Amino acid sequence: MRPARFVALGDSLTEGVGDPTGNGWRGWAALLAGGLADHRGDFTNLAFSGAQTRDVLERQLPAALDLRPDVASVVVGVNDTLRATFDIHAVAARLDRVYSAFAEQGTLLLTVCLPDPGTMLGLPAALANPLARRQRAVNTVVHALSERYGAVHLHACDGAWTMDRAMWSADRLHPSERGHRQLALRSHALLTKVGVRMGHAPSAEPEFAVPTRRASVWWLATAGTAWVVRRCGDLLPQLLRLATDELRHRARGTSKRLDLSASQACAAALASLPPLSAMPGAPAEAEAA
Template identity: 75%
Template structure:
């Protein structure tokens, strides 16, 4: 009996940050893996290639080759939030990378799992002028993920919406990563989608946590140690540009032209997706016979 092969790609969300078990991170993908076996007890092999801090470039250049080499039956690709938190953010590049990753797995015959993700500015509770540019970027990434998920027939989870976003019990001390209950919520929702499509017949993960949530003092310790380092790294990279974006936001609001920023972002998404369509048509054009 051949094992079902499940490979997970992405960043700290898929690595399992916020769900510590036995001195390591577990996370939603590991929780989901157990529910992929069929009723006959078909085994599942799970490989987690996700790395904290990864961007779409890292998934394309580092994780994808390893993932393809495993020839998975199922591959999850949840990525993009870290791209929005960098001064190098470029929705055209994000779209091109995701297109290559999604296409590569589906051409191998793997079932593709994707998700749109929450806006980091809202999760952190940033002031409006700082939060809105990040929200605009995350909406752009989610729009690309939606479009490409549809193009490649992915099992797509709308994780950027729902009551779970405002339920503090779902989230860890850093307010960016789910806690155990939140990771279980993702696993349960993915399992339901897969079961509905006839792609998972094993027992669904339990939504109830095994372990008590971290104490308030543990959360404060995290924020004072690892959390401080995370904020420092992001501030060094993103803060100068984010302040410039916030200043632009304030100027547009003062002039009553904020809608232009949204229109500009939507146009960039459309152009990025249109560029992918042109690239995909080029090989067929090259093979077409010349007209008389």
């Protein structure tokens, strides 16, 4: 039997931002791969910073399918929420095509839902709430599609770990090395539970010293700030309009209408997906963060 082959798709989180090693990034997927089949498995990381669901579908998926992986992780969607073009219908349709392609190939899917960027950045409620609705919609889609295609799903969008500063890097959007290790550990446990041949679990303790406060502030003031601007620069005018709408509804006591509208859009997006054909897949697994 050949070693398990693992391919990771997604954005900067899976690329490893927040977990530096040498001149690059490592990240949770690489840490997980190190414990796959006692280090004998093949691992390819196709994720790149800034990727949206369109990038995963059009650029990463074809390369991943060519590798015919046994396990594929798909963690994406946060960058979609940070764009003025955000459309939950498009997000759902793209992810459905990605998940379906892996399911048809017999690949076991690993998915993760994540906390919303507004909360992680500590933005005022008027700015954070619109972003939170978008991320909740993405997470709802990921939950539904994970069940639809029998994916192994890690629920990491809430819980104590999201508020533990030791788990997050200076930018508050990417996990620190400790946070990446937690994602790898929890994923390792879930894959083991469904019978994937796993080697030793990665250590929970960081290998490298925690960056000093000075180093963290310097990174945030240079590379980190530039990262945020690149990801959400086009969103700012729209976000200000959304914040104004948020404040208006709050003053009228009608904020629940915004939540209801977002929920209805998400439900409509899922309802519009094509019927599911019979294909192999086990019931989804879930873990609370």
